[in-house]
Amino acid sequence: MDGVLPGGYWGVDGRLHRDFELAALTGRDEELMARADGVGSAALVTEVLSRCVQRLGGISPVTPEVARELLVADRHFLLLRLRSAAFGDQVRASLLCPWPGCGERVSLEFSLADVPVVEASQRSFLHTVTLSSEALGESDPVSADVTFRLPNGSDQEELSELLALNEAEALTRLLSRCIRRIGPYEPPGEQRIADLSPRARSEIEECMEQLAPKVEQTVEVTCAACTRTFLVPLDIQRFFFGDLRTDASLLYREVHHLAFHYHWSEREIMEMTRDKRRTYINVLTDVLEVQNCGA
Ligand SMILES: [Zn+2]
Structure with a gap:
């Protein structure tokens, strides 16, 4: 995955580094996030970004010191890209309409690709x-x-x-x-x-x-029942880590499942990307179903 940051990082060379390459999350990254205290703390964002951003302009590897000094919006932008790669672009949620006299359940669906991003208007460190x-x-x-x-x-x-x-x-x-x-x-x-x-x-x-630079952190929602609109805050850090946190026990079950059937080491499985891990799980499910039917 690659892309361009809405802001960018001013290196010690005095140059602006904006284009990046991201590696997909591996099981190890998911484990780190699932086990960390404080969902979505800024320190955790720094650690995840330094693990997943492979290159930033002419800078590689991207150390925690560099990841820490990225602008707030650039960090959010990278989290959204990582989330898209791991779980897809679509976000679905269900909430209650906050308007007085309504309170009906509203389902919310949007694409992360549509989250508005505003680039920095002045390219300068100071x-x-x-x-x-x-x-x-x-x-x-x-x-x-x-x-x-x-x-x-x-x-x-x-x-x-x-x-x-x-x-x-x-x-x-x-x-x-x-x-x-x-x-x-x-x-x-x-x-x-x-x-x-x-x-x-x-x-x-x-x-x-x-x-x-800005990454929009609110989503406008229209209630189907009363047709009024309201704004829903999208806390990108919480949202990103929340998705992964719910999957912590699933992660270990998946590792167990693959280790049990393929005899791969825990280390090998944890170094796979989520996509690859899921692909093997699906293959395995198909094979096991066929065996069960044949038995
Ligand atoms: Zn309503």
Whole structure:
């Protein structure tokens, strides 16, 4: 599988690496995800991506350090591609219509290929926003230009716990990780970032949001009963790992089944892709059925 990231990774060579090659998940990867604590944690995404992304532009192998520094949307994009390869493009779910007076069951079906993706609008590692005079307030006008990088997987790894406890504090930490320069001050130091006015913070956050590539994380659904529409959040990390988690015990049963009949080692079976494993299971099922009928 190959493709092109909506954002891309700026290598130490100063070049943007966007095209990638992905290997399908093997039994080992599925086992790792099934056994990990914390469904879909950012650290687990980093590990899975470093195992499955074989090449990124001129970078190969893709180390966990590189996978960690991929932009948030690029990581989501890769998870969607891995999911498509393992389970197919179609997603089916059933939920209840949230509109008052309705509450009917709605079945949802969509293709991952249709999830909207927006590419980065400015190809650059660092970006600069000029704060408005309202945002600057009393601060020194030389501090109007703020230079930052976009949030990546390392920020998710560092801040996801804090985000659940204290969203405002997590945003402050995110800004202090991403802002590289305020006016002539490089690095700006914790205090200058803490002193940014609420207006300045929201202008910086808005600019980050506009510049970052995006993978849509909501799906619009129309209720067949009341014909009204509503938005369903698609938490890509949870969704991706949720699919695999339900299959943990099935994975071990499949390994047992193949080992029992083919006498392959556990290691050999776990290194197969899911597709290949399933193909052998199907062949085996056909053969066993024929034998049972003949008996
Ligand atoms: Zn409804």
